[in-house]
Amino acid sequence: MTPALGMFLLFVLITLGITYWAARKSQGPAAFFTASRRITGWQNGIAVAGDYMSAASFLGIAGLIAFFGYDGFMFSVGWLVAYLTVLLVVAEPLRNAGKYTMADVLAYRLNPRPVRAMAALSTITVSTFYMIAQMVGAGALVTLLLGSSHVSYEAAVVGVGVLMIIYVVFGGMLATTWVQIIKAILLMAGTILLSLLVLAHFGWSFANFFDAVTRVSYHDKGTLVTKNFLEPGLRYTAANHGALDLISLGMALVFGTAGLPHILVRFYTVPDAKTARVSVVWAMVLIGSFYIMTTFLGFGAATIVGRDKIAVSGGNNMSAPLLAQALAGDIFFAFIAAIAFATILAVVAGLTISASTSFAHDFYTAVIHKGTERRPGEEVRVARVTAFVVGAVAIGVAILLGKDANVAFLVALAFAVAASANLPVIVLSLFWKRFNTSGAVIGLATGLFASLALIVISPSIMKVDPAGTAAAARHLIQHAPIFPLENPGILSIPLGFLGAVLGTFLRRSEPRAEARFAELSVRANTGLGAEKATGE
Template sequence: MNIHLATAAATPGDPILNISIFGAFVAITLIIVLRASRNNKTAADYYAAGRSFTGGQNGTAIAGDYLSAASFLGIVGAIAITGYDGFMYSIGFLVAWLVALLLVAELLRNTGKYTMADVLSFRLKQRPVRIAAAITTLVVCFFYLLAQMAGAGGLVSLLLGITDKLGQSVVITIVGALMIVYVLIGGMKGTTWVQIIKACLLIAGAAVMTVWVLALHGFNLSTLLDHAVKTAGNPEILNPGLKYGLTDVTQLDFISLALALVLGTAALPHVLMRFYTVPTAKEARRSVVWAIWLIGGFYIFTLVLGYGAAALIGADRIMASPGGVNSAAPLLAFELGGPVLLGLISAVAFATILAVVAGLTITAAASFAHDIYASVVKKGKARPEDEVKVARRTVVIIGIVAILGGIGANGQNVAFLVALAFAVAASANLPTILYSLFWKKFSTQGAVWSMYGGLISAILLIALSPVVSGTATSMIPGANFAIFPLSNPGLISIPLAFILGWLGTVLDKVPRDVAKQAEMEVRSLTGVGAEKEAVVH
């Protein structure tokens, strides 16, 4: 009896019901992955799903890839706790897609084949640029995986009432194992279908909860906000500055965060790789338009859900529950619809995590197998079947590393952890992508300096920031070597990477390949060459 009461206090709903709904979701998605994997015969099938998806399908999959645990668990929690400042994550994540649409999507699809490195090395020296691009891809995917694993740990801990670190570590290990199975079997095609289904479920679930919250407040947003202020006992929850306006340092932190969010999306390898799963550049552009509409609608829902959690649950209850700030959305679901809605919404969130980690893992594996093994080690002479074997082995290694990293990052706000991944991507990849596409004089030395400089500076600043040490909520709470005051490195590392790319190019005396530059320009703008490749594959 006492054990039952303790569990009930620790977790809302019925753990057996929650696990049953989880199991059903996992079983259904695994069947889908198995069916989709039947045609995985070539590298193009495994990496790019045979370029068989339409713009609408791919746009929905992009939404499924992009709307991660950070979007659902982290942002709703951030808004519930810090109000307006938490909503800045939603705005940043959405505005970032305009950068991707206007500057990157179509040109990237025209120029590349499977990975970001295909574009960056098109007119530069293959070996150094591919190695650098593969390293940055692996690091960005690792940071992003940390957030998803932490989200999985917090979510399942809440549903099962697991409060000890060992139990949460077991949960993260199980999620990692499932992720490995999904990607090993399904490749990009299976992963894409899981992402499409998950996007539809997540957006539908968020829409139902949004309408429900508004209905409880007479479909009046002002009434909802008033209720949130009353529950919080703090009118500042509606004003800017509750988290990022307290001091000069937090104001700079906000600028750094905004830079990372807005510029990071156009440089995320797992998002960029989705542009290669469509047959034409026109479909790539349609993909982004579809994604913007779906993602935009979802982020509007997060405003209502975040303030709904603040109004109906309150910050104290959220922070005291297993999973902390990341538990706001599941707790809101329980408050609205009891154990059944909690189980359904949590299963959708769990599917969200699985779909995103699968997309990240296949991107990282493709980068290593295609860019390092096939292009550098085998000098472009690797057999497609050998390349896919290497990719599958890489999946297992990445999965193990992600599990260990997720255990270390458990307890951190997942939206915040994803913002770090965005900062690393914007620092290590974006300058080189933009210079490669738009600057004729850009050189191999400039690319290498920019990628390594942006990557090393971002990681070093994160390591020396309050994220890792110096505060009670740091990853290493007992240590203090936080000499860099900002929590997000973007304000320093992104401009530095642009400067290094320019400086490396200006100082490079090696003559440029004018013919290759002209070919890349024509190909990126017209799609000539890319369309032939799509037909061949």
């Protein structure tokens, strides 16, 4: 058994122990969906960070910086700035006026069945796409990280999937929260250690470090080149509409993070809106520190390991683990690999619980059964079954796609849908009195389908591959892309808002929705009548 496999198993054992504890402790829907709303501010803040920083952040951004220098770092800025929207606009009203899901806030004033049906569709779309991206990444990653233990891609995907189902089905929100907390602490510890080792390598001198970063040599198409990695332009150039694509990505982050269902459900786990605010601040401290330290991870990998070596040892996603290996040997490599594994598990567990909560609460109970549980506890039972089904589907799709599939665009898609479908209707229902059911339904639908359609005709799916590209990595549609940007946000977000506004004016104003506006506004802003913590 390699050290990496040993650490993986240790993490699995600890998290299963937590799940056992959580399963014994939590009874009833409030416990399953919201951990009885008894998570404290700092705990929830760490869990939000754990829910948010996926393997794409830890391994992906370190890799982007190692390969493209400054452009990779610029990419990482938006992930923190996006939390200002969460803090200023969404977190507190949502906690005050909702119960389990984001649709609770919409259904307050509007006709609940059509609105919840569309919101559930959008939530499940965002969560499954994001999850499939994570699962494919997980499978590929685990096989790489455990290379010498001969774990196949399929076995890795099934392992990750089964674990996430166990956490959610048995442990509910409480187990998911603690898996995310442990993962975030591990991730921060690993990142701090790695950053310190990088600085030590350069004699604790920022001057030496940044000097090395200005002279990074690697082979580009066979010729040795030396580039200043602090200068922009290695990835985003005028030729690929770099600036526009970055602006578009920035819009998807700034408006999408506040519409990500798996982040929003976290604010229902705390006792009140003030604690929700405190938890966003905690999350911002962790997330910000982490992304600042990607400077050391990414530039460290570029200067100490080198782009050439990373390219032949598994590609840019392996930058951070390889840096750990170069600086402190195999045990530290194993530790960083185990952190990457923990990262994936925590994120997919969060996605699973948000998808199944939305299906059970919004679709099953509210849409099919008109808002009443037929038997007490039915909603939780349905959520458990959904978690199982969602997990099984994600495993199946990830195995079908195979480990070479290009799935990075699914993350961009998830953010675009969250920004173009969810955020406009949340904001308009909180702040616009005239907003009505038809506006919400049409807004959600426009945002969802505009994002999907724009991704399909973007270079992520539509591109002519050079001859000899491996079958799994080929683009789905062999045609020049119609929409030139990889991130649809710049177009789909205005479309989502436009759909919501036009949809509103299509129908006459709803007297009930307008009458309720006063109530929603008072609730959202004062916390009067908000859901209380339960249990004990």
